[in-house]
Amino acid sequence: MWKPDRSSSVALFQQIADEIERRIACGEFPPGSALPSERKLAEQAGVNRSTVMQAYAELRSAGIIESATGSGTRVSNFRLGPRENAPNWRNYLESGTFMPNLPTMRRIRSELRKDAPLIDFASGELSPDLFPRQAVQQLLRDTPFTPELGYDDPQGYSPLRQALVGLLKDKLNVNVTESSILITSGSQQSLYLIAQCLLSPGDAIAVEDPSYCYSLPMFRSAGLRVFRLPVDPERGVDPDNIEALHREHRLRMIFVNPGFQNPTGTVLQAERQLRLLQVAAQWGIPIVEDDPFSLTAFDGTPPRPLKSLDTNGQVLYIGSLSKIAASGFRIGWLAAPGSVISRLADARQQMDFGLSVIPQWTAAEFVRSGYLHSHLERLQTALFHKMHRLASALREHLPGLVSFRLPDGGLNLWCKLDPGIDPDKLLEEAVKRGVIYVPGTVFGSERGWIRLSYARPAAEQIEPGVRLLAEAVRSL
Amino acid sequence: MWKPDRSSSVALFQQIADEIERRIACGEFPPGSALPSERKLAEQAGVNRSTVMQAYAELRSAGIIESATGSGTRVSNFRLGPRENAPNWRNYLESGTFMPNLPTMRRIRSELRKDAPLIDFASGELSPDLFPRQAVQQLLRDTPFTPELGYDDPQGYSPLRQALVGLLKDKLNVNVTESSILITSGSQQSLYLIAQCLLSPGDAIAVEDPSYCYSLPMFRSAGLRVFRLPVDPERGVDPDNIEALHREHRLRMIFVNPGFQNPTGTVLQAERQLRLLQVAAQWGIPIVEDDPFSLTAFDGTPPRPLKSLDTNGQVLYIGSLSKIAASGFRIGWLAAPGSVISRLADARQQMDFGLSVIPQWTAAEFVRSGYLHSHLERLQTALFHKMHRLASALREHLPGLVSFRLPDGGLNLWCKLDPGIDPDKLLEEAVKRGVIYVPGTVFGSERGWIRLSYARPAAEQIEPGVRLLAEAVRSL
Secondary structure, X not given: OOOOOXXXXXXXXXXXXXXXXXXXXXXXXXXXXXXXXXXXXXXXXXXXXXXXXXXXXXXXXXXXXXXXXXXXXXXXXXXXXXXXXXXXXXXXXXXXOOXXXXXXXXXXXXXXXXXXXXEEOOOOOOOHHHOOHHHHHHHHHHOOOOOXXXXXXXXXXXXXXXXXXXHHHHHHOOOOOHHHEEEEOHHHHHHHXXXXXXXXXXXXXXEEEOOHHHHOHHXXXXXXXXEEEEEEOXXXXXXXXXXXXXXXXXXXXXXEOXXXXXXXXXXXXXXXXXXXXXXXXXXXXXXXXXXXXXXXXXXXXXXXXHHHHOOOOOEEEEEEOOOOOOHHHOOEEEEOOHHHHHHHHHHHHHHHOOOOHHHHHXXXXXXXXXXXXXXXXXXXXXXXXXXXXXXXXXXXXXXXXXXXXXXXXXXXXEEEEOOOOOHHHHHHHHHHXXXXXXXXXXXXXXXXXXXXXXXXXXXXXXXXXXXXXXXXXXXX | OOOOOOOOOOOHHHHHHHHHHHHHHXXXXXXXXXXXXXXXXXXXXXXXXXXXXXXXXXXXXXXXXXXXXXXXXXXXXXXXXXXXXXXXXXXXXXXXXXXXXXXXXXXHHHHHHOOOOOEEOOOOOOOHHHOOHHHHHHHHHHOOOOOOOOXXXXXXXXXXXHHHHHHHHHHHOOOOOHHHEEEEOHHHHHHHHHHHHOOOOOOEEEEEEOXXXXXXXXXXXXXXXXXXXXXXXXXXXXHHHHHHHHHHHXXXXXXXXXXXXXXXXXXXXXXHHHHHHHHHHHHOOOEEEEOOOHHHOOOOOOOOOHHHHOOOOOEEEEEEOOOOOOHHHOOEEEEOOHHHHHHHHHHHHHHHOOOOHHHHHHHHHHHHOOHHHHHHHHHHHHHHHHHHHHHHHHHHHOOOOEEOOOOOXXXXXXXXXXXXXXXXXXXXXXXXXXXXXXXXXXXXXOOOEEEEEOOOOOHHHHHHHHHHHHHHHHHO
């Protein structure tokens, strides 16, 4: 992000005016387009709002920008000739079948991008010290890079698929073949491809409630009708609910996250697993099993995936390195019947021509060498301690005001707030004090819940973060 | 790809039967699903068809698979209980709003995946010896990997965007800011995002004829109405045609590839460039400028991009490393107004959460160090020689039967066949003889043209490839 140079002899307001003019000339702000508000620009540039006002006044007097009450500051059309028009970008931005992200999620992301660092219980990812960065550095330095640099196999780099066949078999008792695996850009792309290529607008699907899936505009963009399966905190979803939903709405697909479910941390009970497979088999409904967390199991014994029990190719199984190693790999995988994999691989070629072989090769080396194994042991222990640190801090600083169930793995603590606490106001007060989390409504859940991720903040930030949260609660 | 072990004491047919049984058990072929035809499986496994017939007979007698006249060989439903059903996968595969690739393109890809190597004039990419593989190996070994491994900035790795700002300015006189660049998975993803997020079903767009765009099911998937702008081989598209199309159909966007157009190799004439910008400005129509080839200019002087003349942020400019360095980077970029970039970056987060930082970091180091510069010099010379090698071979072996214009850059020679040659039959005969290319109809063009890429085959394969092509022509 650009900042003015405070050691320069050029006045701050002039530097800002010059920078805006440069950006206009570069087409970042075309004629007629909106400029950032004075408040926002002041925040980005790290200056007082009055400095920005002075910069805008300068540009206004030069005829470069113009302000109108109610519509903010815009770039003038001064450079356009009498028969020239800028495209009506606002109109284009409102086109398209792809819906924008939820406002709450965009708000949280924009808060996290600001310069002032927040204690981050919101991002569902590992803290930088838990990424295997040293291992990756070492690997890149010491292992000669051997692959070709051309377009890759549409299903992904073959040695990576082989390494994953081994990983799934050894650690999760999931038996798949190399040719029934598609490498994707994290779990997210697997879900996107399924929604785009196997379902049609109007199709009914069932998802857990609460669920990460509700925060995904992709389901709304695909025009799906989404029905809810309440998650029992101890046992997960009730397969009988699926049967009832199917009789009424004719379900086309079931999306579940049975291992340390996001956000609840629940593991689907063994009996319910079997019954779920049975119900799905009875009606011939495919199950999408999203399984990003099972290898985080604190005791090193992951819950059994549905896929390990699947005898008729009914489960589309999704995994990824994002939550167990690093999201920056952007490596996920989908194991599914060969015909499904071919169809999705073909569509993906049209969207982005597949993943770079560089991270795929890195991931293959990481998985098949001992790196992943020793990394997982360290990760499981660290997450266990961070989870307990968060739980203790909540008990100490918010006694009786939040309740939760301790998970056996995953990255999140799902917390019920005392009914006296207004969750919307709480988020505002928390952000003001320097701490952030995701409100439960983002997961499609009833109000009064919040998700605190213990994975993302540094271990020593957890207690201070909860203190700030407690202050926010008291301020209400 | 799995192959039977010929040194084993287990009979070949038995090995194949065991492998198919394993794949069925792993869910690659769920109950009821189609197995590969005997011919295809024999080809894949490198055995006689009779061996596959014996393997299938074995599995049939065990009740594992069943064959019915007309519907091929399928996995039995034997493992399903009385109240169990496999999902009707065929029905799912026909759902989805995303259309499959053109049959001709799928055919070409499948021919290229076979074991028998073809001389490849079809793939529009560089040959492995032209990839900067050694530079990448050296870079990975010698440059310490410094980035975090978390989710990246939605617009892409900031040092890469900075490096690209410098590259575009120095080499192409294109002035953009870091915040108006989005890093994408090659050009392909930029095009996909534009089609998905800025256009709506029913919108009219204009594309060059012939054009790479016609081979993109993404435009059909997005429900766009596509209108043609004939490409004059010497001067490119005629801007007056755009005006006429706009008056009739109200164009929402114009897609062009003005620098060494794919497939024709044409450079849009300077006057037509200005007139194109003028027409687009008059009606406020955005232009998408796809510019993957300009830095391949044989004489080191790239044609001037439209974007370098764009004064009102009207041109959405797309570039990539795929054709000038290596497709395996999967690094492309879009330069556009800030508001457009934000919208597309937000949508992309929902689809795949962005690119891995590993290839982005590699690309940043590659561009900002001297690697790219010296690579480009080598590449331009090599392409120049390969192009002339192809042209000479065509003149020698097919005198009077193909005509073409020598391009000044790019990867392709666009060839008109003698009207006596049937292009569909020619492709069959060429493949039989071990050489492949892309028929012109894939580019939406009139029949009688073919695209020969001189970039992909090794230099010493070009002449033998043309010999085989000449044999195919003579066989007709």
